[in-house]
Amino acid sequence: MSQATPDESLTSIRINFELKNNGVWCEELIGRGTYSTVKKAWSSRQHKTVAIKIIDKRLQSRYIKDFLPRELRIVPTLNHDNIIKVYDVIHSGPFVCLVEEYANNGDLLRRIKGNIRLNEDESRFYFRQLIEALMYLKSIKVAHRDLKCENILLDSCDNVKLCDFGFARMMKDGDVSRTFCGSRAYAAPEILRQIPYNGFTVDVWSAAIVLYIMITGVMPYNSNNPRKMLNRQLQHRVSFPKLIFLSDDVKELLYQMLHPSPSDRITYQEMLDSRWLANTHYFIRTESMELTRRKAMSSEAILD
Numbered sequence: 001m002s003q004a005t006p007d008e009s010l011t012s013i014r015i016n017f018e019l020k021n022n023g024v025w026c027e028e029l030i031g032r033g034t035y036s037t038v039k040k041a042w043s044s045r046q047h048k049t050v051a052i053k054i055i056d057k058r059l060q061s062r063y064i065k066d067f068l069p070r071e072l073r074i075v076p077t078l079n080h081d082n083i084i085k086v087y088d089v090i091h092s093g094p095f096v097c098l099v100e101e102y103a104n105n106g107d108l109l110r111r112i113k114g115n116i117r118l119n120e121d122e123s124r125f126y127f128r129q130l131i132e133a134l135m136y137l138k139s140i141k142v143a144h145r146d147l148k149c150e151n152i153l154l155d156s157c158d159n160v161k162l163c164d165f166g167f168a169r170m171m172k173d174g175d176v177s178r179t180f181c182g183s184r185a186y187a188a189p190e191i192l193r194q195i196p197y198n199g200f201t202v203d204v205w206s207a208a209i210v211l212y213i214m215i216t217g218v219m220p221y222n223s224n225n226p227r228k229m230l231n232r233q234l235q236h237r238v239s240f241p242k243l244i245f246l247s248d249d250v251k252e253l254l255y256q257m258l259h260p261s262p263s264d265r266i267t268y269q270e271m272l273d274s275r276w277l278a279n280t281h282y283f284i285r286t287e288s289m290e291l292t293r294r295k296a297m298s299s300e301a302i303l304d
Contacts, residue, residue, distance in 0.1 A: 018092035053098040082133035084163040103153035103161045117217030129160035135268045143199025146182040147206035157285040171199045185223040189233040201262035208257035249276035
């Protein structure tokens, strides 16, 4: 295990000192990304466990120069039950610390891998909450542009918490984006073709990839061969694993979401009106509801 250098240790002391002045006590490391470190912490102001995202502005990258300022303008304004709440933004020298809501059930990808895939009922619950979050973002003219299973967290009651707005941007009516961002495996064909695109319609595409992975446990397209992947997308080819039974309703929804033409791609409201989601009511699970659900699951497991 590598040890921290004296400079790194001093930097950590300074950051922790600044955080403590703001009522935040860091605990263990949760994760580390290209531009940030995430730690679990306790906030005396919020009276609960939080996550601290520490971003080093000294790194020379387009994210730090162009995207971080945009993220810092957007995230403090977001207020939705299915979006990670940012409670505070703390500046400490060349570092920015985001005090965020803590989701202790990990991310959606881990949940899927732990179960190989999710059944349609469970997927429907998560997807319904994700669509509510995306509809809210669109109502305030924010496109996420980096939807993927790793950016969908689950709280203690297994509610969806959309996070990581590093590539998010405000989009007025008629605006187009020209930045290639997000993960290739989740990218819409217009992004792969590097043509100007609408941020909201690429979010629809990426949401479809998330849903596909939930119900099958695999990717719909092989991102290791970008040209072949793009050709399949432009031909509107959507295939499903033959050994997995899936309803025609969810297949039809995915087919409509994965339309190669952005203008023909299904809208959020049309998703809610689809046969697969039409009778699915939106709600947030509470602690008591989650306890009842887990007891029922335990009883079913015993009977099996």
